[in-house]
Amino acid sequence: MVPQCDTTRRWRPVMPRIKTVYVCQSCGYVAPKWAGRCPDCKSWNTMMEEQRESSSKSSAKQRTSASLSRDQRPVRLVDVRADGEGxxxxxxxxxxxxxxxxxxxxxxxxxxxxxxxxxxxxxxxxxxxxxxxxxxxxxxxxxxxxxxxxxxxxxxxxxxxxxxxxxxxxxxxxxxxxxxxxxxxxxxxxxxxxxxxxxxxxxxxxxxxxxxxxxxxxxxxxxxxxxxxxxxxxxxxxxxxxxxxxxxxxxxxxxxxxxxxxxxxxxxxxxxxxxxxxxxxxxxxxxxxxxxxxxDASARLLSERVLDAAGTAVVASLEGTRPLLTEVQALVGRAAPGNPARTCVGVDRQRVAMIAAILGKAGLHLHDRDLFVNAAGGVRLEETAADTAILAAIASSLRDQPLDPHTLVFGELGLVGEVRGVGHAQIRLKEAARHGFRRAIVPYTVDEAPPGLELVRVRSVRDLLAAL
Known part of the structure; x- marks a missing residue:
């Protein structure tokens, strides 16, 4: 007797395969094996084990057909109409x-x-x-x-x-x-x-x-x-x-x-x-x-400024489209043997090191002195327009001579000692004039000033040091 084959087929759902991967908790990099250091962001001990379902061909086809079935026809830019007035x-x-x-x-x-x-x-x-x-x-x-x-x-x-x-x-x-x-x-x-x-x-x-x-x-x-x-x-x-x-x-x-x-x-x-x-x-x-x-952030940041202290200067920085008057403080220590300290808060440390080298070339040597630079009020000065203000504050502390409290300083410094122009100078000067400043040391490219504000245009670091 020939055995009959059971032609009845039972449908069995295809279970997704689970695979183990290691995901960096810092950048999201996925690796098949664990590593102590992420190959992408170079962070240590951030690879964590995770269980993921491996996508099958059928599910991929379903997602593709679903995405293609949507009405996502290209339209011309001029034909797009926003709701209301925009x-x-x-x-x-x-x-x-x-x-x-x-x-x-x-x-x-x-x-x-x-x-x-x-x-x-x-x-x-x-x-x-x-x-x-x-x-x-x-x-x-x-x-x-x-x-x-x-x-x-x-x-x-x-x-x-x-x-x-x-x-x-x-x-x-x-x-x-x-x-x-x-x-x-x-x-x-x-x-x-x-x-x-x-x-x-x-x-x-x-x-x-x-x-x-x-x-x-x-x-x-x-x-x-x-x-x-x-x-x-x-x-x-x-x-x-x-x-x-x-x-x-x-x-x-x-x-x-x-x-x-x-x-x-x-x-x-x-x-x-x-x-x-x-x-x-x-x-x-x-x-x-x-x-x-x-x-009025400028008035708030300058409200605690000591007017007759050496080592301070005011810069007109620009945060987005908003002018901001910020006090830059510097403290230069006495000459001492050993490696000098360089501490910067709110300013770029590499930028301060460059400004110190420029001052040394101009005759004000800081190679054997501790140097501390701070942007008062917790503000971060990231734009290069603060270069001349940082230099003015350092020179004031080194000479122990206070600057005129009604003087504003801004401008970018080059490696050869030139003072370069910065953008939106008129917006910065108007903010300074609104807060009672009467004198501004600016790059030579600035040619106009608001009423009541005297401009001192400088081309180089030596001109800047002479104008302080």
Whole structure:
């Protein structure tokens, strides 16, 4: 008897294959094997084991067909019509925050706010959310680090209580997304992106995969619902935003909230902005009742200046489109054997070393002296227009001769001792004249000055030292 074959076939689901990979928690680099140092960002002990599903050909075909079935036809640029009169900007009620955002918060934008722990990120965004909610539009504040009661206590301490401000304490992004689609808020604050997770991913909250996927889902949610979303991000020991670098590419705006803890001043600085100029700066002051705006930052930074002290100079820097008068302080120690100290706070150490070498060539030798340079008020001077002010402060301390307190200095220095011009000189001079400065030592290319301001144009370091 010939055995009959069972022609009945049972359908068995194809289980996805699980593979083990190692992901760098600093940059997101994926490697099949563990390594003590990331091959991409060169960070040590950042490779963490993760379990991932290997994509099959069928699932890849399904994703491809799904993406091709969408109506994504190319259109001509001239045929695109924006809603209303163009981009919709909302005033947050905080003028300093609006300035950093480029004139207001754009509807449907994704904004990443990073800063050190305790600097005031949650306080800033909770205050902005309350100001927005005062206009009657629903605003949602999502906290993954505090309960609703804890957020309420902080709001009471700050004197906040708008009826249209809604609170949610949850870490499951699926639940958060459902709440957003149900409430339909105008603005959402997600505090923080490192604490929210997607349960379908096997990775722990805060890992590179979770942060990347949550940010991507938040971006799709913001664009599809035209809801502005604030993401609060943590920073690493080096001051960079924690998580993969692709996180900064997802968002429309990246803002750093800075403060050194020794001063109540807080600096809000835009690093990236698709809807406005990057590099804009806003100044706040931390007081007992929360964050207070400092609309005249120049006056606040110069309010504690000692007028008759040697080793200080005032520079007119430009942060984005905003002029800022900042005091540069320098202290030159006595000549001593051994390696001299070089300490710089708020200024580039390599730039200070170059300026010290230029001074040595001009006859003011610093090779055997300790040198300390500081930008007062916790401000970072990154542009080269501060070169001549740093040189003036060092020369003043070395000579022990105070500069005229009503004199302003700005300009770039070259390696051969020439003083080069900088951009937007008239904006800097107008800010100086508004604060009572009567004399400005500037590059020779500057030819006009506001009324009441005397210009001293210099070509070289020797001219600059003679004009001090």
């Amino acid at each position: 981009e919709v900007r909302m005033r947050t009620g905080l003028a300093e925050l609006d300035t950093v955002l480029g004139g207001g918060l754009v509807a449907g934008s994704l904004v990443l706010v990073g800063g050190d722990p305790g600097v005031g990120k949650s306080t800033l965004l909770l205050t902005a959310a309350e100001r927005l909610a005062q206009r009657g539009a629903p605003i949602l504040y999502v906290s993954g680090e505090e309960s609703v009661q804890q957020v309420h206590l902080r709001a009471q301490r700050l004197g906040l209580g708008a009826p249209h401000l809604h609170l949610l304490s949850h870490t499951d992004f699926g639940h958060v997304e459902s709440a957003i689609r149900s409430l339909k808020p105008t603005v959402v604050v997600l505090d923080s992106v490192q604490t929210v997770y997607l349960p379908q991913l096997p990775n722990i909250p805060g890992s590179v995969t979770q942060v990347r996927e949550v940010a991507h889902r938040a971006m799709l949610l913001a664009k599809s619902t035209n809801t502005a979303v604030f993401l609060v991000g943590h920073v690493t020991k080096s001051g960079e935003l924690a998580g993969p670098k692709v996180l900064e590419h997802f968002v429309d705006t990246v803002i750093h909230f800075e403060g050194d803890g020794r001063t109540p001043l807080r600096i809000l600085r835009s690093v990236k902005n698709r809807f406005g100029p990057a590099g804009e700066l806003g100044v706040f002051e931390m007081v007992d009742s929360g964050l207070q705006e400092v609309p």
